[in-house]
Amino acid sequence: MSDMLAKAALWLAEKQEKFSSSGIMYVRNGEKLPLSATFGRTEYEISDEFGVKTGAHVVDFIIRANLLTFDPEPGDGIIAGDTEYEVMPLGSHKCWRWCDAHHHLRRIHTKQL
Numbered sequence: 001m002s003d004m005l006a007k008a009a010l011w012l013a014e015k016q017e018k019f020s021s022s023g024i025m026y027v028r029n030g031e032k033l034p035l036s037a038t039f040g041r042t043e044y045e046i047s048d049e050f051g052v053k054t055g056a057h058v059v060d061f062i063i064r065a066n067l068l069t070f071d072p073e074p075g076d077g078i079i080a081g082d083t084e085y086e087v088m089p090l091g092s093h094k095c096w097r098w099c100d101a102h103h104h105l106r107r108i109h110t111k112q113l
Contacts, residue, residue, distance in 0.1 A: 013104040017064050024061065026068065037046065037061040037080070041078035042109060044090050059085060060077045060110045062099055065106050072096045072108045085110035 014046035021036035047053050061078055074095050076087040088111050089095045099105035 009100050009102045010104050011099070013064055016062070016105075027065075027078040027079060028070075028073070032079075033068075035063055036059075037063045037078075039080075040107060041109065042090065042107070046091050058088070058090065058111060061085075061108045061109065061110065063106050065103055068106060072106070078108070078110055082096055084113045 014057050016038055017036050021038050023034055024037045026033040026035050038061070040062050042060050043055065045053050045055045056081045061080075072087050072095055074086075074088055078085040078087065087095045087108055090109050096106050096108045099107045
């Protein structure tokens with residue numbers, strides 16, 4: 001059964017890339033890699049040392065894992081149209097996470113520059 005679910009998740013990732021993605025440039029150390037990505041948004045809440053909570057959101061880019069063969073790192077860049085973004089972690093969490101159990105899609109967290 002899990003093989004069927006893995007195939008379905010891959011099919012869905014392919015359709016998402018084909019029908020709901022836009023062209024971007026992934027930038028690391030001055031090197032630019034053209035990719036397709038779907039825009040997303042993650043809401044999060046952080047607490048300071050006094051327990052005061054602040055809510056915010058980040059712009060996410062959802063990219064097929066086989067197109068980005070290395071792990072995103074804080075400080076990498078993404079250019080979408082005329083807008084630049086910087087890859088960033090969410091508090092104590094990594095700057096990206098898997099979108100699905102079969103690791104077909106990565107969700108990369110960024111901030112607009």
